[in-house]
Amino acid sequence: MADIDSESGRSTPRKRADARRNEATLLDAAAAAFVTSGVDAPVRDIAARAGVGVGTIYRHFPTRADLIVAVYRHQVEACAEAGPALLADSGTPHAALAQWIDLFVDFLVTKHGLAEALQSDNAAFETLHAYFLDRLVPACAHLLDAAAAAGEIRPDVTAFELLRGVGNLCIGAGEPRYDARRMVEILVAGLRQHHQGTGPR
Amino acid sequence: MADIDSESGRSTPRKRADARRNEATLLDAAAAAFVTSGVDAPVRDIAARAGVGVGTIYRHFPTRADLIVAVYRHQVEACAEAGPALLADSGTPHAALAQWIDLFVDFLVTKHGLAEALQSDNAAFETLHAYFLDRLVPACAHLLDAAAAAGEIRPDVTAFELLRGVGNLCIGAGEPRYDARRMVEILVAGLRQHHQGTGPR
DNA sequence: GAACAATCCGGAACAGTGTTCCGTTTGCCA
DNA sequence: TGGCAAACGGAACACTGTTCCGGATTGTTC
Known part of the structure; x- marks a missing residue:
């Protein structure tokens, strides 16, 4: 027994x-x-x-972060697991990365205040921060490494940094004069490394 | 004074x-x-x-923003007024823009919490937000227009958006694993427009 | 079905913010 | 010097998150 x-x-x-x-x-x-x-x-x-x-x-839910995690867990998991599929289906690693970031942005901008909370230095949100990092950093790193290995992007950016930057850019999304998506697009464009050796022509 | x-x-x-x-x-x-x-x-x-x-x-100081403005007014003014000089001294408008953004980032990252406060939806900081916009948006727009006119950057980004994006990226600067300056650098790089028609020579 | 113990619940109570309000003090001017 | 408007101080209020415990609820056991 x-x-x-x-x-x-x-x-x-x-x-x-x-x-x-x-x-x-x-x-x-x-x-x-x-x-x-x-x-x-x-x-x-x-x-x-x-x-x-x-x-x-x-x-x-001992801390507010636990509540948030419980509410959004499914969507975060889905985002984290979408990485490999995108990498397989897309033409280039950079395209896959861009699409994945898009997924991430979709998630953030539809939950107002989430991006803010993630970056808040409030101790109560530390668990939330940690959870996001645990799930999404490896997924992002995978895509990032692939793109870097292909020589498509500069190699000196970490997954953590990129996610944080994107998360930050999503703060205030929803305001009329600020298009968070476009800013993220520009950031991702800035990631590109233009190898002049193998250029067109 | x-x-x-x-x-x-x-x-x-x-x-x-x-x-x-x-x-x-x-x-x-x-x-x-x-x-x-x-x-x-x-x-x-x-x-x-x-x-x-x-x-x-x-x-x-009826609102906290009034206090902050009073404390930092001089530095904000200096930043706003540095634009034209940079434009005159730099080789290209894009270089001037990059330098000016650097000035702005300098200001933000040395005042921890300022970037957060600027983007906070807290009503008390609305005046602060408005003040920053009043002073810095025109200065930024000047540089942005010059760079756009020279065909160096994509023309669909407003000064407001850029400042907001840069401000957002500066949130959390000072943390060991996040280099806000590099992120801003990447964003500014993403702004560039690579004109293949009017290439060198 | 009734007693009982573990579990869980509700909300009062506490602690830390920003903000207002008003009796008291202070500087200025006649 | 006397008077009064201006400025001061801090208690009081409003609104947060968080903790705590007396009492209700549930599931189990006899």
Whole structure:
């Protein structure tokens, strides 16, 4: 015996029904609050939306970053895993990189406040920052290395730096006079290394 | 210089001596607090440093932005006015633009938190944002237009956008793994337009 | 089905911001 | 010197995030 209701993974000793219910409700409420007020939506608002007390939020998600991660985990995973496919399907590594960055930008600009939060020096967001880095830096590095190996881009830029730069450029996207996408496009263009030896003609 | 209340317009009936003294003290205290804790230094800290009450700060500088502007006005002016000189002295408009951007970056990265504050959607910083735009957008536009007219850069980028992008890239400068200067350099490089029609010779 | 213990919940309470307000002090001028 | 408008100080307010614990809820066991 020895196994106390361990189902191969024993991931969770099984939570109480109301706890699981509340967690789901909370995720929905948070997602809704995030589209309305951005990721900085006051804790009390989210709690009210979900019809629970603030204590319940902190029990399920000790830090705000945990909540954000839980809400967006699927999309981040999808982005991280899209890298290899793009590299295989695109003509050149640089094209694949550009497309991947586009995916990343798509994700960031549709969640207002996310880019800001990622770069915020607020200690509460450190976990969020770490999560993004863990998942996306390797994916980006893969593409970056391929492009660098092909001699298409300058080789002195790290994946971390690029992601950070792109993330920064996405701050304030949504404002009428600032086109974050174009700025990212310019940045990616600036990455290119123009080898004059093998130029046209 | 040294005319704190330049009453060439006699708009102010002359302030009381202690008021003028406190204003100067406050500027010093704020400047000191800014280098220590960034532009987000708590109001109470600045007040304590200056040995005054918080009310005194708000009387002299209704919003935090007013305080920041007062502290950094000279440097911003200098940056704004450096444009024409650079344009005259540099070989090409693009070189002048790059140098000017460098000046701007210098200013931003040495004041930690300034870049963040500029892009913050906090209503209190709107005046600061407006001030920066008023002074620097025209200066940048001048250089940008010259470079565009010379066909050196793509013509579809506005001064506002460029400044905003550069400002954004400077967020988080000072961190070990992120070189804001290099990112800005890449962005400026991406601006270039490689005219194949009018090539050399 | 009833008692019971572990779990979970709600929201009051705390701590740290910015901002306002008003009784008191201070400098200036007649 | 006397008076008063200007300026001051800091308590008080509003709004954050975060912690804590008495009490309700759930699942289990007899």
